[in-house]
Amino acid sequence: METRERLRNETRTVWATAISFALGTGVGFAALQGPIRPLTGPDGMTTPIAGIAGTIAAVAFVVSTVQHRRGETTPMPRWQAIVSDASAVALTIAFAAVVALGMLLAGVVLTEGVRGWHPSALGGGLIAGVASAIGGRFAYTAGVGLRTRDLAALLFGFLTIGTLFAMATAADPHWWQRNFSQLGLGAHGWAFNGTLVVAGLLFATVGSYIGRDLHRLLGDRDLRRIAVVVALWASTGLALAIVGFVPIEVNRPVHLSAAIGALALFAAAAVVTAWTLPGPPPALVVATIGLGILLVVAIVLHVPVELYSAAGLEAIAVGLGLVWMTTFVRVLAVLTPDVSRPSARRTLLGA
Template sequence: MLGTASTKKSGCRARRADRTSGTPHECFDGLMERGVRSGGQEQQWRLQNETEAVWATAVAFVLGAGAGILLLGGDPRPLAGPQSLAMPMAAVGGVVAASAFVVSTVRHHRGETAPMPRWQMLISNLSAVALTVVFAAVTAMGVLLATQVLATGLQGLRLGALGGGMLAGVASAVGGRFAYGAGIGLRTVDLAGILFGFLVIGTLFAMSTAADPRWWEHNFSTLGGGAGSWAFNGTLIVAGLIVATVGSYIGRDLHRLLGDGALARVTRVVVLWALTGAALAAIGLVPLERMKVAHNVIALGTLALFVIAAVTTARVFPGSPRALVVTTIGLTALVGVSVVLCFGFGIFGVTALEAIVIGLGMLWMLTLVRVLGILSPSQSRPSARAKLLR
């Protein structure tokens, strides 16, 4: 075997030398052939997944339309408002999307946790459960916002069981395809994008149904009061769940990058993001109009936890990626300037300041997870430790 390897190596070296005389480089050709073949297999795999997603979309439409027709029987209903199509459609779409994610995850990741120790398997399974809830909530909130917008543009429109069922089928198809694709392969950057999108969708819906149309004169927490408070408070609760799950995925990527030797530092990162998510959810569970002092304390605590989690995560990175450093310095400066303009000169109100800070924070998180996605391997990495902390 040693002789064979030596012969292949010397032959390859000889052919490499032949490049100067114009002779084809056979070793290079062989590598290129294998690369094309590997690329072809990757392409075939993606096409197969796309075909599966199309079938999943069709099944989701049929299930959503069937359930919608059954639930929306009786007199025609408006798109939004009391006794409307919105809530049943949102419920159907959410259930179908969650089911699509479960089916896709089981199909494409069955046995992936088998070589993992119990603690790592538990974290992975908890993340999957959390994501199932997330995709149900994202789809439902998207349906509610869409029906609210359509009701504004199509005033007076009322649909019966068949028309409402078809709309429920379309909503289920969109949510089902999105969730099924996520079950095939969900990256940390995708999850951070879902967080940002869900915050925007939920806040817009809360604005459109706010009991006080002049809520913006105070702050975003004012949306958590009145008859429609469930929309904003529910958005915060689900967003907290997403933040905690993003933290779990960040920990997964850091472990793939750094290995078991960094488990103690990675664990601190995951715990801090979990606490940040729990604090964000607590803001929704403790509305401003009921417990003002507790609400404000929790809100400030959430901001502090976010900063601590961000700094801790950045320090775990090997080296200091320039993209992350530049973004951190730039956003810190912008937040400082915004605070001065708000409280020092009164150029804009607290609501605008909150929107700026949240937007900049999400931009920083997106930069973080994109850099992490570039650095970390995509393959699963089972830990060799039987216990997380020892």
């Protein structure tokens, strides 16, 4: 029966991919009528194509979620259902952003790789179809059964795509000599700032999923501790979003305070989450100690040695943090039952 269900899901995924391609091609062809446009630039076709592909990916995720997870929140108390639904909304936005930014980055690469190419409306429609098919399949598959480790991988991938696009369109080519905040300046600063805002949303959603897994593992008796874990991840996401909402040129003290706060809250979330997990497993202990030592070494190489700029230290710190998160969610996936667990409590902190 399980094999039959998996085959049915694969068939649905193929149909979702085909429908996404058809929709993307049709809408793209209609939207790109008129004078032939370049791939990128103020009047480039990449921007509308990215919007089309992102929208179709969001719709594909919603359709898949309704198909495969309908009724999942019915036995849950209201507070637990609200958390689950809010996470689904956040993920819908995130999938649209990931696919759209991925298309924008692909447009930059294609412009450099095939210089002088100006596709017709039909050519642009086909590009939109391919981008929509890839994004639609990706989002539809996630809706079947998104796990916490998949979400962590999505966050890692989104940060990578968004940062690379911001680098490619940076107003100051020497931004790396200072810090990553320089990517948020200029006409294309929205790319980096928007990446931080959506990444903040994803951080909060990762925390929600971690809380879900911890509840499946520990049950209602540890709801208060789990609530603290979720709150710390949500606070980390909020601080990161503020960094994007308030670029350094708009309000330097607020921007820097939010950036430092995001790092401090992320460290606190990591410590409290690891402490809440039973054990803790040896893999997580080794990873935590090892990455902590590497972070100290990175700070020493930046401050007294001055081997690299603040941007280099920021990249190392974020990279090590994401590696720790990946290790943690993989360990959590091994320990957590893969079944929904409705809470028996009518309120989050009540009886």
